[in-house]
Amino acid sequence: MAAYYKQGPPVMVVSSSNNQAVTNAIDSFGQVFKASENLFERRWLPEIESYGLYMASPFRLNGEAGKELKKKYHVVDPRGSEFPSKINTQEYVERAKPYFLKLFNSYFEQAESDIGKAESYIHKKLVAEIAKIQEPIKEYIEIEKLISELTAIFLPLNNESLSEAKERWLKEKDKKIGQYNMEINCSKEVIEINQGRKQQFG
Numbered sequence: 001m002a003a004y005y006k007q008g009p010p011v012m013v014v015s016s017s018n019n020q021a022v023t024n025a026i027d028s029f030g031q032v033f034k035a036s037e038n039l040f041e042r043r044w045l046p047e048i049e050s051y052g053l054y055m056a057s058p059f060r061l062n063g064e065a066g067k068e069l070k071k072k073y074h075v076v077d078p079r080g081s082e083f084p085s086k087i088n089t090q091e092y093v094e095r096a097k098p099y100f101l102k103l104f105n106s107y108f109e110q111a112e113s114d115i116g117k118a119e120s121y122i123h124k125k126l127v128a129e130i131a132k133i134q135e136p137i138k139e140y141i142e143i144e145k146l147i148s149e150l151t152a153i154f155l156p157l158n159n160e161s162l163s164e165a166k167e168r169w170l171k172e173k174d175k176k177i178g179q180y181n182m183e184i185n186c187s188k189e190v191i192e193i194n195q196g197r198k199q200q201f202g
Contacts, residue, residue: 003126019060026052026073044103045087045096050074053083 002009014025029052043049054073060066061077069075074083086092097115104118105111108125112118 003123004130006123019056022054023073026050026054039103039107042103044100046099047092048074048087 014022016022029050050073052074054069054075056066056069056073056075056077058077060069061075061082070082076082076084087096101112101115101118104122108121110118110121112121
């Protein structure tokens with residue numbers, strides 16, 4: 001729901017006593033792009049090929065092994081450099097804008113050239129889709145509420161039969177109607193008395 005509320009995405013941390021478990025998790029993130037050709041399931045930013053960021057030790061990033069690691073994963077060292085330092089620049093942002101808009105226009109069949117308007121368009125689509133999902137849930141809750149109310153009314157009490165429970169409910173309803181009618185009649189009498197006083201002293 002982060003996108004719905006226009007917040008940053010949640011961050012999931014995977015840690016282990018060995019590197020293999022961590023890289024397996026990152027590899028599974030990378031498989032998302034290979035499993036589907038759906039444009040909407042791809043990253044709409046250039047040079048980003050995974051949802052995972054490998055926080056490797058300086059030792060792992062040294063030498064030829066480190067170079068191979070950087071080719072395979074998006075890595076960050078303890079100082080916060082490497083991959084983040086490449087994309088957190090104005091130069092990257094300027095390159096990413098047309099790339100994003102190209103995929104946006106292709107998927108939504110638009111001709112937008114403004115990032116802000118494209119973002120608003122996507123957010124409106126998201127809100128509409130969530131509303132569609134929530135609607136049947138709201139209807140289900142209302143139905144459950146109605147069933148509970150009816151059950152409370154007709155559920156046999158003290159081993160009484162369903163017909164006896166129904167008869168009890170009808171009597172209670174008639175009693176309430178009688179009380180309402182009495183209150184209405186009392187109100188009418190008060191109004192008539194007040195009107196009589198007005199005419200008498202008017």
